[in-house]
Amino acid sequence: xxxxxxxxxxxxxxxxxxxxxxxxxxxxxxxxxDAIIVGAGGHGLATAYYLAKNHGITNVAVVEKGWLGGGNxxxxxxxxxxxxxxxxxxxxxxxxxxxxxxxxxxxxxxIMFSPRGVLMLAQTEHEKxxxxxxxxxxxxxxxxxxLVTPERIKEIxxxxxxxxxxxxxxxxxxxxxxxxxxxDAVAWGYxxxxxxxxxxxIQQCEVTGVDRDADGVTGIQTTKGAIRTKKxxxxxxxxxxxxxxxxxxxxxxxxVALQALVSEPIKPCMDCVVMANTVHGxxxxxxxxEMVIGGGxxxxxxxxxxxxxxxxxxxxxxxxxxxxxxxxxxxLRQWGGIVDMTGDRSPIIGTTPVPGVFINCGWGTGxxxxxxxxxxxxxxxxxxxxxxxxxxxxSLDRFTEGRMIDESVAAAVAH
Ligand SMILES: Cc1cc2nc3c(=O)[nH]c(=O)nc-3n(C[C@H](O)[C@H](O)[C@H](O)COP(=O)(O)OP(=O)(O)OC[C@H]3O[C@@H](n4cnc5c(N)ncnc54)[C@H](O)[C@@H]3O)c2cc1C
Numbered sequence: 001x002x003x004x005x006x007x008x009x010x011x012x013x014x015x016x017x018x019x020x021x022x023x024x025x026x027x028x029x030x031x032x033x034d035a036i037i038v039g040a041g042g043h044g045l046a047t048a049y050y051l052a053k054n055h056g057i058t059n060v061a062v063v064e065k066g067w068l069g070g071g072n073x074x075x076x077x078x079x080x081x082x083x084x085x086x087x088x089x090x091x092x093x094x095x096x097x098x099x100x101x102x103x104x105x106x107x108x109x110x111i112m113f114s115p116r117g118v119l120m121l122a123q124t125e126h127e128k129x130x131x132x133x134x135x136x137x138x139x140x141x142x143x144x145x146x147l148v149t150p151e152r153i154k155e156i157x158x159x160x161x162x163x164x165x166x167x168x169x170x171x172x173x174x175x176x177x178x179x180x181x182x183x184d185a186v187a188w189g190y191x192x193x194x195x196x197x198x199x200x201x202i203q204q205c206e207v208t209g210v211d212r213d214a215d216g217v218t219g220i221q222t223t224k225g226a227i228r229t230k231k232x233x234x235x236x237x238x239x240x241x242x243x244x245x246x247x248x249x250x251x252x253x254x255x256v257a258l259q260a261l262v263s264e265p266i267k268p269c270m271d272c273v274v275m276a277n278t279v280h281g282x283x284x285x286x287x288x289x290e291m292v293i294g295g296g297x298x299x300x301x302x303x304x305x306x307x308x309x310x311x312x313x314x315x316x317x318x319x320x321x322x323x324x325x326x327x328x329x330x331x332l333r334q335w336g337g338i339v340d341m342t343g344d345r346s347p348i349i350g351t352t353p354v355p356g357v358f359i360n361c362g363w364g365t366g367x368x369x370x371x372x373x374x375x376x377x378x379x380x381x382x383x384x385x386x387x388x389x390x391x392x393x394x395s396l397d398r399f400t401e402g403r404m405i406d407e408s409v410a411a412a413v414a415h
Contacts, residue, residue: 032219038236048190048199061229083120083134093373109188131147255302256341260336269285271285344407349394
């Protein structure tokens, strides 16, 4: 793989950009791999990359039914933060946030990480107390976050209305090194770097069955034929229940659509991310100038990767109370992704009842920020056959043992 650099751009400019090579290879599947990852979203691709980079395991395939990054990884609102409540969540999200800091250099691919700061508003007394509790937990864990007053919030976000009639802004939790990154670029960067190390990324190849014998997994059936493997890692977000069913076990996960929308582009007016959990909406401004707005998940299970009218109405109505200026914006487009929700709103990274089958799912509405840390921890598990410290608390058996990692209160909008 040729390095991307200022020199490379100059060289290609001089020859009318005819010399760029494809960012990743598109091979036909081999008969057998040491490990197969199902799902070329950010988590699957990061797992493949760290398997190759950290563990030297390169005879790996990432099998994707559509195009890489076409699932939730390419549909999210790109919020990155690590100020969660529970120690195990803080550990994996902070690992991730810190990996994001120099991911562009590591991958030699500009993922446009922008640590512009994430502000979570407190608009009820209850929420204010919840953020105080999270702030204390963050301090104990050594995670940088700050409690801020309404006056400070007005300085950080001048377009905000802090004295709203129903839900005045009473304070907030501010993580200055949180922010955003370009979601597609994260998938593309991991894909390119993994492919360069020998990982086969096989797109347009749907997994239709999992083969097993008495000792465990033996391979998969796909629309491009059967492939053998002794290690299978399922990383398919909203389709996790479907894949688990093929492998012969059940997951405590529900799939629902989560939606987002963007406005027409306007001049720069907000240089951080604001989450208003009580009114249920959050907003940032993209580099193009669009206001990127996220809402809540559907209240019923479904596999619809589309938006719906009532969500636009609910989300925009909620946000207008806190940002009156958006009432004059035209909304440009909306979309949805299928998110995989667990009861405690924490992910599952672990072994499964089928020997050789590993699972990474349950990131729900907030897994974009976790991609590097999750890939790191999942690669450790696939390489060793068992999770190490970062992933161990997120095992599947926590639901039968009652060891919940409750993040539902800590993150009402859960991003
Ligand atoms: C609207 C929206 C906003 C969000 N906002 C944020 C946010 O601001 N911050 C944040 O941290 N997170 C956010 N998220 C959540 C985040 O996007 C996800 O948690 C994360 O992208 C999950 O990544 P993944 O790699 O696990 O799954 P995905 O990116 O969904 O990848 C899974 C892949 O598996 C493939 N697949 C499925 N079935 C099969 C099969 N049978 N065979 C082969 N391949 C298969 C799919 O095609 C897909 O490409 C948001 C999600 C949505 C939908």
